[in-house]
Amino acid sequence: MLLELGIWSGAAYLLHRSLFSPLTDKQKIEQVFENIKFGFKDKLPKHCFTHENNDVVIYSYHIPPGLTNASTLEEALTIVFDRPVKVELRSVLKIKVYKENLKEKYKYESQKLESWNVPIGLSLDGMIYHDFDKIPHMIVAGATRWGKTAFFKMMLTSLIENHPNDVEFYVLDLKGGLAFHRYSTLKQVKVVASNYKESAVALKQIEKDIQKTMKEFKRNFHENILDTNITNRKFIFIDEAGELVPDKSMSDADKKHAATCQRIMSHIVRVSGGLGYRMIFGTQYPTAKIMDNQIKANSSAKISFRLETSIQSKVAIDEPGAEKLPYPGRAIYRTTDRHLVQTPYISNKDMWNRLRRYEESASTRKETDERGENLVTFG
Ligand SMILES: Nc1ncnc2c1ncn2[C@@H]1O[C@H](COP(=O)(O)OP(=O)(O)OP(=O)(O)O)[C@@H](O)[C@H]1O
Ligand SMILES: [Mg+2]
Numbered sequence: 001m002l003l004e005l006g007i008w009s010g011a012a013y014l015l016h017r018s019l020f021s022p023l024t025d026k027q028k029i030e031q032v033f034e035n036i037k038f039g040f041k042d043k044l045p046k047h048c049f050t051h052e053n054n055d056v057v058i059y060s061y062h063i064p065p066g067l068t069n070a071s072t073l074e075e076a077l078t079i080v081f082d083r084p085v086k087v088e089l090r091s092v093l094k095i096k097v098y099k100e101n102l103k104e105k106y107k108y109e110s111q112k113l114e115s116w117n118v119p120i121g122l123s124l125d126g127m128i129y130h131d132f133d134k135i136p137h138m139i140v141a142g143a144t145r146w147g148k149t150a151f152f153k154m155m156l157t158s159l160i161e162n163h164p165n166d167v168e169f170y171v172l173d174l175k176g177g178l179a180f181h182r183y184s185t186l187k188q189v190k191v192v193a194s195n196y197k198e199s200a201v202a203l204k205q206i207e208k209d210i211q212k213t214m215k216e217f218k219r220n221f222h223e224n225i226l227d228t229n230i231t232n233r234k235f236i237f238i239d240e241a242g243e244l245v246p247d248k249s250m251s252d253a254d255k256k257h258a259a260t261c262q263r264i265m266s267h268i269v270r271v272s273g274g275l276g277y278r279m280i281f282g283t284q285y286p287t288a289k290i291m292d293n294q295i296k297a298n299s300s301a302k303i304s305f306r307l308e309t310s311i312q313s314k315v316a317i318d319e320p321g322a323e324k325l326p327y328p329g330r331a332i333y334r335t336t337d338r339h340l341v342q343t344p345y346i347s348n349k350d351m352w353n354r355l356r357r358y359e360e361s362a363s364t365r366k367e368t369d370e371r372g373e374n375l376v377t378f379g
Contacts, residue, residue: 025081025097026050029059032076040064045093055100055124061093084124098124104327108154108346110161110354116233116278118158120303120333121341128339132233133226135301135335136273139291140282141316142305147329147343148282149179151303152237154346155280159235160188160355166232170206172199172261174243182352187360196257199244203264206236206277210268213275225276234277236268241283242290262292269298286316303333303343 023031026047033044045061052058070089077085081097088094106122113119116132130138142148152171159167169189173180177194184192193199222228238244244262246255268279281299283290286307302317305328310320317334325331329343 025057026059028080029077029095032073032080036072036076038067038069038073040066048092056096056098059095059097061095063089063091063093067093086124096124102330102340102342104342105329106342106344108157108344108350111158113158113162116159116163118155119344120339121329121331121343123339123341125339128333128341130301130333130335132235132278136277137269137279137295137299138281138301138303139286139295139299139316140280140303140305141286141307141312141322142282142284142331143308144284145328146305146325147331147345148284148305149239150329150345151305151331151343152239152280152282153179153348153351154344156183156189156235156237157346157351157354160186160358163233164188164358168232168234169237170202170234171237172202172239172244173237174199174240179239180237182348183355185360185362185365186355186358188358196244196250196254196261200257200260200264203236203261203268206234207264207267209234210272210275210277214271217275224274226274230276232276236277236279237282238265238280239282241265241281242285245290266292266294269295273298286312288315291315301333301335303331305329305331 030044030047033039039045043064045063045067048060048062050057050059067089070087073095074085074087077087077095077097084098084101086096086098088096102124103122108119111119113129117129118132120128120130122128132138140148140151156169159169167188170191170193171180171183171189172193174194174196177184177192180189180192181194183189191198191202193202217223220228225233244258244265246258246262250258265279265281268277269281272279279299281291281295286304304313304316304322304325306325307313307316307322310323313320313322316322317332319332319334319338322332327342329345331341331343333339333341
C-alpha cells in the first residue's frame with residue numbers, strides 16, 4: 001500500500017513537473033547527453049560554467065577523454081531547442097544555444113572595409129568577410145534563383161564603394177548581358193561580355209595583360225602583388241560558367257570561343273592570383289565538366305547557395321548540406337573554416353543609386369578605349 005502510494009506520488013510529481021515547470025535549457029542538454037549516450041557509462045560531460053550575451057547562451061562542460069560525435073549531439077540539440085545550436089568539441093565542450101534564428105533577409109549596407117575585404121554574410125556569430133588579397137579566387141555555386149547574381153552584384157557594389165579608383169571589373173554575363181549591362185558604363189567596369197565571342201575576346205585580352213604583368217614583375221623581381229605598392233586589383237566575374245561548356249547545340253564558331261574561354265579561365269586561376277587578378281566563378285551546375293580541376297584546386301574560397309542534390313553540394317563545397325538551404329541568399333561559405341550565412345541583399349535600384357556617380361560618358365569611355373588604357377598592366 002505504501003509502495004503503491006510512493007509510485008503514484010512519484011508519477012504525479014513528474015507529471016506536475018513536466019506540465020508546470022518545464023526543464024531548463026541546461027537540464028534539456030543533460031537529458032540529451034543521457035538519451036544519445038554522449039559519454040561513457042556513468043561518465044557524462046560535467047557542467048563547468050555558463051556564459052550569456054545578447055545573442056547566445058554558451059554552456060561549457062568538462063568531458064571524459066575520447067568523445068568524438070559532436071555532429072550527432074549538435075543535430076539532437078537543434079531538434080530539442082528548435083533554434084540554432086553549435087557544438088564545439090575541444091578539450092572543453094562548448095554548446096552555444098542561440099536566441100534567434102538567422103534572419104531570412106539581410107539588407108546590404110555600406111561599410112568601410114580594410115584591405116580587399118567584401119562582406120559575405122551575416123552568420124550567427126556576426127558578419128563574415130572575405131579578403132581577396134588572402135584568397136584571390138572564389139567559386140559561387142547555386143541552383144537557379146537562389147542568389148548568385150545578387151551576390152555578384154553585392155560584391156561589385158562593395159568593392160567599388162571601397163576602392164573606386166583601384167578596382168576594375170571584367171564581367172562575363174552569359175545570360176545575354178541582362179544582369180550587368182546597366183553597370184557597363186561605370187568607370188570601374190571595363191567589359192561586360194554577353195555572348196561567347198565577346199567573352200573569348202575579353203578573356204584573350206586579360207591573358208595578354210597577365211603576360212605583360214608577369215614580365216613587369218620579373219623585371220622588378222616581384223614575386224607577389226602583396227610585396228609591391230601596386231594598389232589596383234582586377235576582378236573577373238563569370239556569372240554562369242555552365243554556359244561556357246561547348247555543346248552540340250552551339251555553332252562551330254561558338255564552340256571554339258567557349259573552348260578558348262575554358263582554357264583561359266583555367267590559366268587565370270593557375271597563374272594570376274599573385275599578380276592581382278581575382279576570378280569569381282559562378283555556376284548553377286557544379287560538375288567536373290564545368291569546374292575543371294584547376295579551378296577547383298585553385299579556388300580556396302567556395303560559397304554555395306541552395307543546390308539540387310547533396311552530390312552537387314559535395315562537388316561545390318566538399319560537403320553535403322547546400323541542398324537543404326531554406327531561403328534565397330542563405331549560403332554555406334567555406335575556406336579552411338565553414339560558416340552558414342545570410343548574404344547581404346541589394347536591390348538593383350539601391351545599387352544604381354550608390355554607383356551612378358561613377359558613370360562615365362560614352363565619349364570619355366571611347367577616349368579611354370582608344371588610348372588602349374582598358375587593359376594595361378598595373379601601375
Ligand atoms: N541575399 C539575398 N537575400 C534575399 N533574397 C535574395 C538574395 N539574393 C537573391 N534573392 C532573391 O532571389 C532572387 C533570385 O536571385 P538571383 O537572380 O541572384 O539568382 P541566381 O542564382 O543568379 O539565378 P540564375 O541562376 O537563374 O541566374 C532575387 O530576385 C531575389 O528576390
Ligand atoms: Mg543569375
